[in-house]
Amino acid sequence: MALPSxxxxxQPRHRHPSRRRVLTSGLGMAGLGLGAVGLLEACSATVSSSxxxxxxxxxxxxxxxxxxTFTDDRGTAVRLNSAPTKVIAxxxxxxxxxxxxxxxxxxxxxxxxxxADGKADPMAGDLPVDKVTILGNAYGEFxxxxxxxxxxxxxxxxxxxxxSLWYVPAAxxxxxxxxxxxxxxxxxxxxxxxxxxxxxxxxxxxxxDLSAPAATEAKTAFQQAxxxxxxxxxxxxxxxxxxxxxxxxxxxxxxxxxxPDLSYFEQxxxxxxxxxxxxxxFFESLxxxxxxxxxxxxILLDDRTGTLQPADLTGKATWTALPAVKAHQIVAWNSEPRxxxxxxxxxxxxxxxxxxxxxxxx
Numbered sequence: 001m002a003l004p005s006x007x008x009x010x011q012p013r014h015r016h017p018s019r020r021r022v023l024t025s026g027l028g029m030a031g032l033g034l035g036a037v038g039l040l041e042a043c044s045a046t047v048s049s050s051x052x053x054x055x056x057x058x059x060x061x062x063x064x065x066x067x068x069t070f071t072d073d074r075g076t077a078v079r080l081n082s083a084p085t086k087v088i089a090x091x092x093x094x095x096x097x098x099x100x101x102x103x104x105x106x107x108x109x110x111x112x113x114x115x116a117d118g119k120a121d122p123m124a125g126d127l128p129v130d131k132v133t134i135l136g137n138a139y140g141e142f143x144x145x146x147x148x149x150x151x152x153x154x155x156x157x158x159x160x161x162x163x164s165l166w167y168v169p170a171a172x173x174x175x176x177x178x179x180x181x182x183x184x185x186x187x188x189x190x191x192x193x194x195x196x197x198x199x200x201x202x203x204x205x206x207x208x209d210l211s212a213p214a215a216t217e218a219k220t221a222f223q224q225a226x227x228x229x230x231x232x233x234x235x236x237x238x239x240x241x242x243x244x245x246x247x248x249x250x251x252x253x254x255x256x257x258x259x260p261d262l263s264y265f266e267q268x269x270x271x272x273x274x275x276x277x278x279x280x281x282f283f284e285s286l287x288x289x290x291x292x293x294x295x296x297x298x299i300l301l302d303d304r305t306g307t308l309q310p311a312d313l314t315g316k317a318t319w320t321a322l323p324a325v326k327a328h329q330i331v332a333w334n335s336e337p338r339x340x341x342x343x344x345x346x347x348x349x350x351x352x353x354x355x356x357x358x359x360x361x362x
Contacts, residue, residue, distance in 0.1 A: 037151060070205055073186040073198070074163045080181070083207060084153035088135070090167050092338045093156045093185070095125035096199045098327050099340030101208030101215055107135040110142050111167045112305060116233065119157065121305055125338050130233075133305035142169050152180040158339075159184040160193075161281075163347070188282075192264035195339040196222075214342075222345035226268065229352035233269030239358055241265075242273040242294055242324070243285070245335060246313055253281040253290040254335065261337065261347070264301075270355065295362040298355065299324045299335035325362040329354070342345035 025174045031053040061219055071077045084105065089097065091111035098106065112121040120129045133150060136142045150176065154271035155176065165184050168176060183202070186193045203212050208283050242332070244255040244324030256272040258281060266272055286293055299322070303309060310330055313319045322328060331354045337343055 007036040051313040072183040086153045088152045088155045090157035091123050095127040096338040098127045099202050099342040100203030102206045110135040144172050155182040156186045160188045192260040199339045218341040220267050225345050225348035230268045232352045232356035239297040240271050241298045242296035242299040246308040251286045254283045281307040288316050296324050297362045298329045300360045302335045303332040327361040329358050
């Protein structure tokens, strides 16, 4: 993957030691106000660690008005006296829960939420961004004082690296964890269906009606799109696909084994370029002079805010020389989708149609 939507387009996105330095460089951390300090000691939510054999490892809950529990993908069990009504979430996680039907519990978000023109960032999906408190709109931003004022009961986010809460600043983590329990859902190196199922389960525990027509229809549409992609992959099994993200100085070629959608698409029969020099676990960084290293038939190009798009790349000779580019076989790809059937279904269908119509050009 390339970068956080809020970072400059020439910086890598994921956090390993070198990525951490790049991403946090020059980004200010919100201070902790006096009101927050008092609340740090007042928080009474119960959080405990559990092992994989914990009976609630896939999520469980008591009666609607009774105890609420959920064990996240760190093995951390969250136990509350009742279902939380004040949930803070990473924007993509909040949008996924909203898609599933959690519409009245999300009071705050952090992560790419609004663009410079004030419009909702694509990451926010259908989430009503003007009705939630935005604690930070860029990587490294998290207003802890404002978080405390919301009197949070639960924080939810993705995990791209083991036990690392995505978009939660390490410098503020201890303060944040004292205010409310946290839940991390693993998305890296897992097939797409795993985070989808986890967010579906969590949404149900947060009051979503998973049997509602909107929910069941979205799931059915996703399953149909999956079968369409499986058929397209079988028909065009000689075609090679490259997933990438473009910046001013580098082309990042994604390792399909790490990304949940790409690894799942491989399971369905899609043949992906597998970069040979992955550094940091997520992608191979190619200078534009070397961007012709791979010759795919079809390109999935990261379309998130902050990444370069085909119209921005016409001056890159190695890009325009790629067979897939010459054949206009480029499909928009969100390398960090929200994990709901409503969001993923159309993505799978669009890719399936593109793969079905693509020609062998490399």
